[in-house]
Amino acid sequence: MTGPFRTWKDLKTKLDYTTETKKNAISFAAKLTSTILKRQLSENISSVDLANKAGVGVLEVDSLKREDVIPSFDLLIKLAIALDIEFVIK
Template structure:
């Protein structure tokens, strides 16, 4: 039985990048987007409430679920703050 969606691990192996830095940037954005969506789901926060709390457009949050969109870090940071997502920068 096939998976209902493609994961980042499925996608990243198929992509070709101009540089290793670009690959790592996209990987970090994808990981953060995934964490944000999981947190939204676990806290049972609807799209409109999250958009209002973060001060962003609900459409931008919906686009996080698409595998052909690379979200801006500005959007990811606003959502992470709104959801109290903590992360370590090393």
């Protein structure tokens, strides 16, 4: 991907999807990533501290800030749990 994107809305218009399911999975991952990053920032938690709390590597936490990386759901769940982010399943 080229150029900086300011929002997920801007980015997703540039992506090609193989299936609607893949599109929805990427969209969900992006929303969860955004929530994790906002919580990390609002609570002033360093990447090192978050990585330690979640039991993951610092590079994995830092990769959330890259637009060319789609993090695994395993990583997102570990980080969300470490940040006490509540999930509501409908």
